[in-house]
Amino acid sequence: MTDKNNRTEEMNVQDKAYMHWLYQAAGMGNRRFLEELARLGTPETVYQMMQTGLLESKLGKQYQKKIRQMIQFTQGYDVLGAYEGMLARGIRFVTKEEQDYPAKLKELADSPYGLYYVGRMPDQSRRSVAVIGARECSEYGRHMAKRFGRELAEAGIQVISGMARGIDGISQHAALRAEGYSLGVLGCGVDICYPQENRQLYEELADKGGICSEYPPGMAPRALLFPLRNRIISALADAVLVIEARKKSGTLITVDMALEQGREVYALPGRATDLLSDGCNCLIKQGAGLITSPQELLNELSGTCSAKESCRQQELICLEGRQGQLLSLLDYQPQSVQTLQIRYEEKYNEYVTIPELLNELMQLCLHDAARQVCGSYFMKSAE
Numbered sequence: 265m266t267d268k269n270n271r272t273e274e275m276n277v278q279d280k281a282y283m284h285w286l287y288q289a290a291g292m293g294n295r296r297f298l299e300e301l302a303r304l305g306t307p308e309t310v311y312q313m314m315q316t317g318l319l320e321s322k323l324g325k326q327y328q329k330k331i332r333q334m335i336q337f338t339q340g341y342d343v344l345g346a347y348e349g350m351l352a353r354g355i356r357f358v359t360k361e362e363q364d365y366p367a368k369l370k371e372l373a374d375s376p377y378g379l380y381y382v383g384r385m386p387d388q389s390r391r392s393v394a395v396i397g398a399r400e401c402s403e404y405g406r407h408m409a410k411r412f413g414r415e416l417a418e419a420g421i422q423v424i425s426g427m428a429r430g431i432d433g434i435s436q437h438a439a440l441r442a443e444g445y446s447l448g449v450l451g452c453g454v455d456i457c458y459p460q461e462n463r464q465l466y467e468e469l470a471d472k473g474g475i476c477s478e479y480p481p482g483m484a485p486r487a488l489l490f491p492l493r494n495r496i497i498s499a500l501a502d503a504v505l506v507i508e509a510r511k512k513s514g515t516l517i518t519v520d521m522a523l524e525q526g527r528e529v530y531a532l533p534g535r536a537t538d539l540l541s542d543g544c545n546c547l548i549k550q551g552a553g554l555i556t557s558p559q560e561l562l563n564e565l566s567g568t569c570s571a572k573e574s575c576r577q578q579e580l581i582c583l584e585g586r587q588g589q590l591l592s593l594l595d596y597q598p599q600s601v602q603t604l605q606i607r608y609e610e611k612y613n614e615y616v617t618i619p620e621l622l623n624e625l626m627q628l629c630l631h632d633a634a635r636q637v638c639g640s641y642f643m644k645s646a647e
Contacts, residue, residue, distance in 0.1 A: 281347035282307035376478035383474035392422040394501035397431025405508035409434040415558035417444020451490035498522035509543030598641040
């Protein structure tokens with residue numbers, strides 16, 4: 265019995281090895297050619313036909329160039345050794361023919377033939393939200409991305425994004441810190457950390473969440489690959505949330521793909537004068553759902569507020585007196601002490617000295633209700 269199981273397992277590895285070879289040799293983006301090859305039999309059968317010169321007669325002269333490219337790629341290529349070496353590095357490969365391939369991706373007309381991944385893929389029985397936005401985000405965007413990433417994770421929602429700097433990486437890091445799950449979808453091989461500045465996030469995703477790509481290991485990041493990977497980000501999610509985006513932004517490519525896929529799109533509004541919110545405000549005018557807090561999004565997803573969030577809300581409500589009044593003046597945009605002094609006097613008709621204000625603000629920081637930035641500037645905390 266054991267020998268039979270071992271032989272079966274060996275055969276499965278061999279089948280996958282030839283799938284991995286075919287995906288690279290035939291060109292992972294060439295869906296039509298892969299479909300033509302699939303009609304001829306298993307990937308191993310295609311390999312044997314190529315080696316014996318039968319492949320061209322089976323496919324016709326229109327595929328001569330592609331077959332030559334396959335032959336060139338295969339020269340010196342160890343099919344089984346290459347696949348086993350990839351497994352030894354912790355990289356897995358799943359194809360559309362397998363049960364582990366995400367069902368949401370199978371719905372796409374241009375779904376990838378295969379996916380490479382490190383860690384684990386999203387749980388298909390749980391809800392997922394794609395959190396996306398500007399790479400060069402504002403302090404407001406940074407803190408809202410952190411807040412949404414954390415609170416979605418606390419509510420059991422999986423966070424999908426592109427591991428880019430800015431909104432993507434911030435939301436994913438926050439989700440992992442909250443002991444939730446997050447998946448990074450890359451525009452390069454899963455063995456390449458891009459951008460390098462997100463090395464810590466890359467390692468945490470590999471350990472606690474997942475990293476996936478339709479591109480084989482070793483594929484370097486190229487500008488034309490990133491728009492294509494965006495369709496995977498939106499397809500794996502039940503909804504897409506845009507935190508910050510300019511009017512002409514790569515983020516909006518993902519939004520367009522999400523709408524084509526029938527996904528719900530939500531956007532966080534911003535001030536009319538903030539260029540980083542132009543894209544979000546336009547999306548809302550065009551019909552995207554307006555979301556101002558994680559709880560609103562959870563309600564849209566039929567989720568419930570976590571016990572931790574309920575306790576946090578009660579704690580902030582309990583802040584009374586001057587601290588509570590100052591908290592109502594704080595925003596996710598940093599404000600100077602002088603500005604807060606003027607606003608406090610205008611709203612509460614009471615003059616407070618700078619030292620008194622600083623003392624109260626520092627107390628709010630100790631409560632994790634406020635955060636000090638840039639010396640004498642304060643803002644509402646996303647913690």
